[in-house]
Amino acid sequence: MDLAQSREIMVExxxxxxxxxxxxxxxxxxxLPRERFxxxxxxxxxxxxxxxxxxxxxxxxxxxxLAKLIHAMAPQSHxxxxxxxxxxxxGAAVLAACCQNVITQEPDGDLSFAANxxxxxxxVTNVKTVSTAIADGWNDEAPYDLIMLNGGxxxxxxxxxxxxxxxxxxxxxxxxxxxxxxxxxxxxxxxIAYRTAFDAFAPIVPGLKKPRGFSF
Numbered sequence: 001m002d003l004a005q006s007r008e009i010m011v012e013x014x015x016x017x018x019x020x021x022x023x024x025x026x027x028x029x030x031x032l033p034r035e036r037f038x039x040x041x042x043x044x045x046x047x048x049x050x051x052x053x054x055x056x057x058x059x060x061x062x063x064x065x066l067a068k069l070i071h072a073m074a075p076q077s078h079x080x081x082x083x084x085x086x087x088x089x090x091g092a093a094v095l096a097a098c099c100q101n102v103i104t105q106e107p108d109g110d111l112s113f114a115a116n117x118x119x120x121x122x123x124v125t126n127v128k129t130v131s132t133a134i135a136d137g138w139n140d141e142a143p144y145d146l147i148m149l150n151g152g153x154x155x156x157x158x159x160x161x162x163x164x165x166x167x168x169x170x171x172x173x174x175x176x177x178x179x180x181x182x183x184x185x186x187x188x189x190x191x192i193a194y195r196t197a198f199d200a201f202a203p204i205v206p207g208l209k210k211p212r213g214f215s216f
Contacts, residue, residue, distance in 0.1 A: 003035060006047040010034075010063055014049050020067045028097035029067060034060075037090035037118045054087050055111050057206045061150060065173065065182070065200045066091055069148060072184050072197035073171045075099045079145035084160065085134050085205045089115030091150045093124045099146060101126040105138045134207055137163045144168055152180055152202035154210040161185065161192050173202040 011029050020026065035046035037060060042052050051059040061069075070091075075081065075098040083092040086104030088111055096102040104127055106112040115129050130138050135157040137147070143165035149172040160170055164187040173182050180201045185194040 003033065003046075007031070007034070010047040010049075014062075014064045015067045018064045018068055020071045022071050022098065024098045025067050025070055025094060028094045029063065032090070032093050032097075032122055032124075034063075034090055036121050037088040037093075037115075051203060054114070055108055057203070058085070058087050058108065058111060059151060059203050060087060060090050061173075061202055065202060066094060066150075068198055068200070069171045069173070069182050070095055070098060072182060073146055073148065073169045075146050080141075081146035081148065082138055082142075082144040082163065084137060084147065084149045086115060086129070086150050087111050089119050089124075089127060089129065091148065092127045093119060093122060095146065095148060096124060096126045101128070102146075103128050103130055103138055103141060103144075105130050105132060105134070107131055107133055134205060135159060139163060147171070149173070149205065149208075151205035151208075153205060153208035155208055156185070157208075161187065164192075171197075173200045175202070175204050 035043040038046050038052050079099040081095050081099050081102040083104040086092050086106045089104050092102045092104035112129050112131050119127050137159045142163035145168045147170040152173045152175040168187050170185040173180050182197040182200045183194045
């Protein structure tokens with residue numbers, strides 16, 4: 001089976017069956033070579049229904065969860081996006097097919113280098129990579145209409161919420177023990193509200209766990 005067939009099967013069996021109907025997401029995932037965003041030794045798993053580890057504790061999200069998260073954020077073509085903890089940039093590339101442009105923020109220099117190479121190889125021209133601490137977001141070009149975390153979290157950074165434009169949406173998979181659910185946070189002029197969009201599981205991004213209490 002060639003890679004184009006594998007991409008088509010991924011979309012038809014993992015994404016469309018998960019109620020993702022946005023044709024921009026489906027088209028992007030049919031055409032983006034996900035294997036170029038994976039380490040060489042993991043490329044055979046590029047279209048499997050699982051997370052792919054790309055670094056120490058860092059993963060590409062399951063195709064189903066990524067697609068549903070972007071779909072739930074309802075991106076518009078004129079909007080600007082920020083991906084947090086973007087790893088090798090696949091999530092940013094899919095999101096960028098649905099909006100004007102995306103910044104993908106990645107603190108690990110090796111992953112950021114890999115993201116630049118993969119995005120260039122895939123012909124993605126509306127994604128920019130930057131490097132800063134995950135919890136800081138990227139304030140230099142805020143506010144954003146769309147912010148997405150590539151992975152799971154037990155906590156949501158206040159910086160991310162501050163960097164949302166009025167009407168902006170933050171999509172993040174919140175972990176609670178072994179369970180998890182995707183939340184979409186929306187900024188009004190002076191308030192933040194969220195809704196739970198769907199059940200999902202994603203490995204917690206390093207640094208985004210709740211502090212654990214001490215017992216004696």
